[in-house]
């Protein structure tokens with residue numbers, strides 16, 4: 001059937017986006033609509049002692065200044081980062097202490113500059129070290145993973161191993177920085193709240209607003225029709241949506257809160273810094289005897305968040321003795337949060353760099369070392385894998401990349417001032433799925449309407465879901481209309497954890513398959529209202545699997561290191577993935593390549609510096625926080641293996657949104673070592689470190 005699953009269908013909203021008619025959350029304009037600008041705290045810890053609004057209120061166009069002194073009271077949120085303007089406490093620098101609402105953005109900004117806030121500042125502590133006295137072992141790391149897992153006698157086995165690697169790596173704080181900053185437009189009408197917001201999941205936004213404002217959920221509508229990226233930072237509601245709803249209630253106007261880019265680093269989360277210690281002990285043939293991965297990270301004073309960076313070490317390699325540990329310190333820092341492949345991205349940077357160090361120490365090819373340590377079952381759980389084609393990815397990648405015949409000696413290939421090298425690293429990401437609901441309706445005119453509150457954050461979700469529906473219905477893609485992005489639609493999970501397509505597609509598939517059966521049994525023409533079916537995957541999606549389910553991949557990088565400037569250029573980047581059935585090669589490729597591009601940034605240019613004196617991140621905009629641009633990317637390509645796995649969902653798909661970033665930084669770092677003979681263990685590999 002044309003355009004069904006597996007076809008390279010074009011994005012349905014592509015024309016709207018490139019033509020500028022797609023509307024984003026800050027672009028919904030209503031009569032009487034007002035704009036707002038926040039005032040961030042300039043101390044890293046303490047209390048607000050006064051908010052003088054006199055000068056702000058006389059700025060022409062300013063309507064109101066909200067602070068903890070006059071803002072609407074909220075029911076205490078589950079997420080402490082949303083308790084904005086509720087009390088005088090400043091838990092970190094950049095925390096919002098006021099919001100100016102005005103007729104125009106310019107007036108709001110001028111008003112915000114005129115607000116005088118005084119503080120009672122206290123000593124702050126923002127510097128993470130492994131020996132920080134505040135470091136503790138939490139009950140759990142994120143995702144419900146146990147903080148500590150241990151098998152056998154890892155210290156003893158390490159001590160007696162023939163080959164040993166005992167190294168430390170550091171990944172700095174990283175920021176998501178989506179193209180579209182966090183923004184919301186809110187209006188109240190007759191006790192009902194309507195919100196347009198930039199979010200990865202409007203269901204959670206509605207539930208949160210209902211709780212905060214003490215409203216039943218059916219009095220709130222939240223939409224996110226187009227979203228300019230999130231990368232995890234829009235996976236949970238952020239202060240913009242709470243402030244917009246508060247300001248709209250306070251002023252009686254529709255209010256837009258579009259957070260200024262420079263405010264984002266402190267209030268919409270960051271990937272927490274991770275300090276890694278890796279100990280790998282192997283026999284003379286490279287078989288791991290002991291694998292120890294210990295991670296120390298930070299969280300804020302108001303919210304415990306533990307980046308689960310030692311978790312991939314529980315999945316990747318067979319080792320009879322192992323220990324994986326997460327430790328955390330609560331500091332006066334902004335609250336960390338989700339960022340693309342939380343856990344896997346920093347964890348696999350460290351593990352895959354250490355595996356490369358072990359291969360170099362053993363004089364063994366790094367691909368062969370990984371093949372030799374393939375586990376029969378998932379090492380930590382003992383469960384069989386539903387499918388695991390890491391070796392296939394490594395072999396296919398080696399073939400495509402031209403790995404055979406590689407001279408393993410580091411620091412020996414020169415091209416004028418350039419040192420050249422190649423590197424490889426493995427990737428993994430878990431298969432996650434969450435309950436969702438969809439409806440499908442057949443119309444007398446031969447078209448079909450599929451409805452589900454999925455969120456298309458730029459991935460092409462609405463296109464792929466229409467393909468899944470068309471396939472299940474057995475009709476051409478053009479006949480299937482789809483509606484996503486509103487809480488008015490059947491409830492569905494968020495676009496996060498690389499789970500969207502699997503979760504929503506499952507519900508869409510089931511609803512459409514049910515409708516197809518009804519149609520097959522329906523005699524004659526359809527009634528005017530058509531024929532409808534719905535599906536809810538709660539039972540199926542919640543069921544615990546007897547299998548360990550993960551996507552796998554292999555990344556290959558070729559670099560040139562400039563010995564004069566210290567610049568690292570990536571000439572080629574290749575990813576090969578085993579991620580179940582690929583539903584749309586066009587949008588899938590874009591996901592993989594996008595993840596790899598973000599991994600390139602993590603390797604070479606991205607990183608936020610915590611300024612110990614001010615207690616905040618130094619890089620606060622895209623001029624100082626360097627995300628990769630086209631000029632940073634030479635040849636970049638993604639391929640995949642045909643993987644059939646019947647233990648996933650009706651489409652047979654695994655998630656693909658995050659695995660591209662996992663392992664890319666390690667592949668580049670390993671290539672830099674191959675080029676230079678120098679092992680750099682702190683990201684990013686910026687010129688100052690390389691020289």
Ligand code: MOS
Pocket residue numbers: 200231232233235338339340341342495496497498
């Ligand atoms: Mo992604 S960090 O799971 O939204």
